[in-house]
Amino acid sequence: MTKAEKPDEKPIYDSSRLVSPFVEEFRELTRYRDLVKHLIARNIKTRYKRSALGILWTMLNPLLMMVVLTFVFSEIFKSSIVSRSYSAYALAGLLLWNFFAQTTTGAMSELIWGGGLLKRIYLPRAIFAASALGTSLVNLLLSLIPLFIIIIVTGVPIRAVALVLPGPIILTAMFSLGVALFLSRIAAYFHDVMEMYQILLTAWMYMTPIIYPKEIIPNHFRWLFKINPMYHLMEVFREPLTVGRMAGPKTWAAAAVASLLTLLFGWWFFSRKADELAYRI
Amino acid sequence: MSLLIGSEISSNGVATNRRGTADVVIRLENVSVEYHAPREQIRSFKEYAIRLLQGRVQHEEFKALSDVSLEVHEGEVMGVIGHNGAGKSTLLKLVSRVMKPTGGRVWVKGRIAPLLELGAGFHYELSGRENIFLNGTLLGCTHAEMEALFDEIVDFAEMWDFIEAPLRTYSTGMAVRLGFAVATARQPDILIVDEVLSVGDEQFRHKCAARMDSFRENGTTILLVTHDSTQVTGMCDRAAWLDHGQLRAIGDAQTVVDQYQNFTKGSASPR
Numbered sequence: 186m187t188k189a190e191k192p193d194e195k196p197i198y199d200s201s202r203l204v205s206p207f208v209e210e211f212r213e214l215t216r217y218r219d220l221v222k223h224l225i226a227r228n229i230k231t232r233y234k235r236s237a238l239g240i241l242w243t244m245l246n247p248l249l250m251m252v253v254l255t256f257v258f259s260e261i262f263k264s265s266i267v268s269r270s271y272s273a274y275a276l277a278g279l280l281l282w283n284f285f286a287q288t289t290t291g292a293m294s295e296l297i298w299g300g301g302l303l304k305r306i307y308l309p310r311a312i313f314a315a316s317a318l319g320t321s322l323v324n325l326l327l328s329l330i331p332l333f334i335i336i337i338v339t340g341v342p343i344r345a346v347a348l349v350l351p352g353p354i355i356l357t358a359m360f361s362l363g364v365a366l367f368l369s370r371i372a373a374y375f376h377d378v379m380e381m382y383q384i385l386l387t388a389w390m391y392m393t394p395i396i397y398p399k400e401i402i403p404n405h406f407r408w409l410f411k412i413n414p415m416y417h418l419m420e421v422f423r424e425p426l427t428v429g430r431m432a433g434p435k436t437w438a439a440a441a442v443a444s445l446l447t448l449l450f451g452w453w454f455f456s457r458k459a460d461e462l463a464y465r466i
Numbered sequence: 467m468s469l470l471i472g473s474e475i476s477s478n479g480v481a482t483n484r485r486g487t488a489d490v491v492i493r494l495e496n497v498s499v500e501y502h503a504p505r506e507q508i509r510s511f512k513e514y515a516i517r518l519l520q521g522r523v524q525h526e527e528f529k530a531l532s533d534v535s536l537e538v539h540e541g542e543v544m545g546v547i548g549h550n551g552a553g554k555s556t557l558l559k560l561v562s563r564v565m566k567p568t569g570g571r572v573w574v575k576g577r578i579a580p581l582l583e584l585g586a587g588f589h590y591e592l593s594g595r596e597n598i599f600l601n602g603t604l605l606g607c608t609h610a611e612m613e614a615l616f617d618e619i620v621d622f623a624e625m626w627d628f629i630e631a632p633l634r635t636y637s638t639g640m641a642v643r644l645g646f647a648v649a650t651a652r653q654p655d656i657l658i659v660d661e662v663l664s665v666g667d668e669q670f671r672h673k674c675a676a677r678m679d680s681f682r683e684n685g686t687t688i689l690l691v692t693h694d695s696t697q698v699t700g701m702c703d704r705a706a707w708l709d710h711g712q713l714r715a716i717g718d719a720q721t722v723v724d725q726y727q728n729f730t731k732g733s734a735s736p737r
Contacts (some may be wrong), residue, residue, distance in 0.1 A: 191509070194574045195575050195577065195655060196575075196577060197573070197574070197575050198563055198572070198574040198575075199566055199571070199574075200560075200566050200571055200572040201572075202575070204586070206639060208477060217603070217606070217607045219603045219607075219609040220600075220604055221482075222603075222609070223603050224600070225599045226596070227592060227600055227734075228595070231589060231591045233593065234591045234592075234632075263649070278487070280695050299587075302586055302587060304559075304564065305564065305580065305586070306562065306564065306580050306604065306605065307562055307563040307564055307584060307606075308604065374511075375509065375510055375511035376509055377509075377510040377511050378511050381511065383651055393574035444594075450526060452544050460565070460566045463559075463564050463565060464565065
């Protein structure tokens, strides 16, 4: 530097500035927050623009699934579900699962879609994971309306404890974003990871008590739940709604620790190679 | 009505000295870009795993740029010439922050507008209005900035009648016009142009050219990448010639273009 730079408002980019990519990616993402909003709006608008039911479809889709499940399973599981309605139980589980599944798959497909953009203009690379998360969050919040209707209709009492709901949603968002970033980096290199993930996702869903009550699983298989973060998140989210009490402190702790660690790991794993992604997609 | 939001540039006294003493806005110091990539593009994880087991993943070192140093001053129009694969687009990517150098240092001061991706992220189901905001925020503006620029963009693109209609009802020319209007709505400090654009009809092309000229007069630095050397001599103050990732010459546009043409004639096999 021969000349001292005049202090003015012009942004300065210096490739040799030593900022950890972990921090840099976050800073840039907050700078581009308006873009995240517009990407979310785009995702939601374009999904419904040409369908007659529009935004109602978001609410109807899990409801129909719930109707089918209730029709098939409620008799089978009657003995193990005494205090709660199967419909509310299954719908709550499905909504949280969809939130996770949509965020992770959406992040990958948006990153691959946006690959051409990343090659030509600068964007924070985590922008697609962020917008996928935002999109599925909007969908989740909308589908809470039919969930509460079902809870009321089926006669499950709504207790004040339901007010903790933002907690589990934030934790699941953190967990989903961590997984989404982890997968996004791999999917940028190998596009078939998306297909493989679909298979994994299906298996994962059946290993999580969503459409069946956890009690039907024999004790010697319970460890499979313990190592599954989605199980803990599911409990923390669902218990206040369908049983009317908080999940135990151990479950809360497991959910919180797993979510935080997954987010930190995913963010680190993604951001350290963020600069390379542009020419790998 | 002024579209020159960043007009404080001219107050820096830049226009008076086009060359030499003006502030440096782009500086490359011994910049190298080296790719370490699989020799064949392996797109599938299954294939990669199989090849890895067979020991058939060969990596290749490829130097897209080696040891390039150059400076571009404020208000300058700099042409970059060279054959395909000479490293021109790599240079652009470095300056526009899309790529980081593997060696050396890239230093850029000011807001960059890339005229490379007109209508980036345009979505055909969304209206013109929605696309303006999406495209603008993709290019790094905030929502509030886009709101302030909105009328001016629609005016320039002459799009008031169609602004609420979905983009799929637009002709290609209309979409490109809208893209150009958004990309150039704010005067950038540095404008990056990949080949000279031919946008829309004759009349709109004049409008685009006029806007670029006014940017230049108001102190915008322009980086023009092309393999058409007549564009360089016609528009640029200085030029840089890249060949196989190396900077072969830099200086007065005419001189560099002459060198480049002599070299091309000399090395080309008789046609």
